[in-house]
Amino acid sequence: MLTILVCGNASAQTGMHINNVLGGKYVSDPSVTEVIMSGEQKFVKAHGLSNLATFRGDSETYAPILQPLVLADGAKSIGRNVRYKDGKLQYAFFMLPVTIVNGKKTNRYLYYLNNPDGNKPSVMMIYFDGTLSRTDAEAVISKLSSLNEN
Amino acid sequence: MCSSNCKIILTLLSLIFTVFVARASDIREEMPVDTLLNASCASSIAISYAPESTSIQVNNINGTDDNFYFKSGKDHMRLTLGASGRTSVNCSDITNVTIVESRTALCVEFTTCDGETASYDFAFVDPDNRSFTSYVGRRASDFGFTISKTGRVTWECVSQGLGIGWVDAVRENPETGTSMWRSYEFTWLMTLGVRMSWSRHHSLACGLGLHWQNFHTRKPWYFHKNPDGRISLEPYDEGVTNHRSRIQLFSLQVPFIYSLSFGHKERVYAKIGPIVCFNVGGNIMTEYDYEGREYSIKTGRIGQRPVTVDGIFSMGYGGIGVYVRYSPMSKMRTSSGLNFGSLSTGIVVAF
Numbered sequence: 001m002l003t004i005l006v007c008g009n010a011s012a013q014t015g016m017h018i019n020n021v022l023g024g025k026y027v028s029d030p031s032v033t034e035v036i037m038s039g040e041q042k043f044v045k046a047h048g049l050s051n052l053a054t055f056r057g058d059s060e061t062y063a064p065i066l067q068p069l070v071l072a073d074g075a076k077s078i079g080r081n082v083r084y085k086d087g088k089l090q091y092a093f094f095m096l097p098v099t100i101v102n103g104k105k106t107n108r109y110l111y112y113l114n115n116p117d118g119n120k121p122s123v124m125m126i127y128f129d130g131t132l133s134r135t136d137a138e139a140v141i142s143k144l145s146s147l148n149e150n
Numbered sequence: 151m152c153s154s155n156c157k158i159i160l161t162l163l164s165l166i167f168t169v170f171v172a173r174a175s176d177i178r179e180e181m182p183v184d185t186l187l188n189a190s191c192a193s194s195i196a197i198s199y200a201p202e203s204t205s206i207q208v209n210n211i212n213g214t215d216d217n218f219y220f221k222s223g224k225d226h227m228r229l230t231l232g233a234s235g236r237t238s239v240n241c242s243d244i245t246n247v248t249i250v251e252s253r254t255a256l257c258v259e260f261t262t263c264d265g266e267t268a269s270y271d272f273a274f275v276d277p278d279n280r281s282f283t284s285y286v287g288r289r290a291s292d293f294g295f296t297i298s299k300t301g302r303v304t305w306e307c308v309s310q311g312l313g314i315g316w317v318d319a320v321r322e323n324p325e326t327g328t329s330m331w332r333s334y335e336f337t338w339l340m341t342l343g344v345r346m347s348w349s350r351h352h353s354l355a356c357g358l359g360l361h362w363q364n365f366h367t368r369k370p371w372y373f374h375k376n377p378d379g380r381i382s383l384e385p386y387d388e389g390v391t392n393h394r395s396r397i398q399l400f401s402l403q404v405p406f407i408y409s410l411s412f413g414h415k416e417r418v419y420a421k422i423g424p425i426v427c428f429n430v431g432g433n434i435m436t437e438y439d440y441e442g443r444e445y446s447i448k449t450g451r452i453g454q455r456p457v458t459v460d461g462i463f464s465m466g467y468g469g470i471g472v473y474v475r476y477s478p479m480s481k482m483r484t485s486s487g488l489n490f491g492s493l494s495t496g497i498v499v500a501f
Binding site: 071 | 184185186277278279280281284286287292293350
């Protein structure tokens with residue numbers, strides 16, 4: 001399944017390693033759900049976001065692909081919370097360095113969750129940026145995680 | 151000759167392909183070395199190592215107000231300095247600070263104000279199951295949260311559920327004629343308790359609280375304790391005015407409450423659970439005027455049941471809500487001759 005909504009440029013996201021999996025590269029796989037939002041989308045505006053990109057796919061196939069990309073982007077972060085399980089990245093939350101986009105300070109966040117043991121083994125990556133604070137970012141991730149589970 | 155060249159080319163291509171595949175595999179399997187901090191100077195560094203966790207703080211990185219914070223995970227994700235015990239390192243005016251995380255260890259290196267190089271290697275006890283948090287900023291609390299959805303349980307002390315409501319006797323035998331409008335209760339569901347939360351939405355709490363109930367009869371009767379301990383309802387004498395009579399029960403309660411929070415910022419909540427009540431006090435008070443004089447008669451040791459179990463359900467928004475409380479067990483001992491439970495409802499402040 002694939003859902004892509006593109007309404008603007010993802011400038012704060014430019015140059016990131018995770019872009020290698022975004023943009024429809026894996027659309028042929030029915031296990032993949034990809035969402036890209038920006039601009040005037042209701043959800044984006046409601047949460048103070050400028051850009052939002054989520055990728056969800058089968059854990060066995062996509063965790064080995066996503067993990068090095070997420071870690072490479074996370075290596076530049078100013079804040080990180082990571083956990084490994086059996087040698088594999090299980091959970092990561094990165095607060096990336098602030099960038100200036102159109103004269104506005106833009107906070108950037110990257111979230112990764114690999115759940116290989118559930119009924120539907122899946123891996124999820126969420127990138128988003130905007131003026132939202134760290135606490136608001138927590139709420140966004142929580143909401144997106146629950147949406148992705150459904 | 152041509153065949154030989156082809157073989158060489160094929161062999162080379164095979165080698166290149168093998169190297170390429172091996173390289174691609176390495177990208178997937180190997181964890182990169184992660185430089186958590188690389189600063190030219192800092193005002194101080196503090197390393198606190200303990201078996202349960204390790205923390206590092208580097209202040210005023212590169213002469214700015216920014217600090218570096220690191221904290222390792224718990225359980226088998228702790229760090230070790232090669233031996234058990236506790237270690238504390240404190241040093242001021244340091245330069246060339248690097249903190250690097252690899253798959254197996256955390257390496258801290260800096261130069262002291264004396265020009266000596268200090269180096270500490272903290273090996274992860276269980277590298278495959280390690281976890282840590284690091285942050286560069288002004289306050290550690292700016293990054294003091296975890297959004298893990300598995301195995302994250304938090305414990306905290308709480309005080310909640312200050313309420314006032316109306317109460318009525320139910321399943322009365324004999325009928326007490328209790329007026330719900332005139333009967334009221336005060337409750338502090340959890341004066342002090344402990345709450346266990348395993349997600350943003352769900353929590354369990356247990357604690358110790360207080361509960362008062364006053365059952366006023368609306369009939370022109372008063373509660374009377376007879377010499378044999380039985381409580382009966384007796385009519386007032388002729389000429390008695392402004393009369394009222396009530397049974398008061400006081401309980402120490404131990405509630406077990408499950409809470410569900412949802413909606414905008416989890417402000418909407420619903421709570422439900424049983425409450426074990428230790429009914430430590432009870433009395434009858436009857437007040438009336440007779441021939442221009444006011445009388446007040448209080449009787450203790452009324453024979454309340456020492457332990458009862460109630461059920462409570464409440465829901466609300468933010469700090470305020472409503473509750474319904476039901477007591478299916480009789481409040482009084484059989485020997486008292488009264489048999490009634492209670493049903494109450496009211497307003498609760500969930501601070």
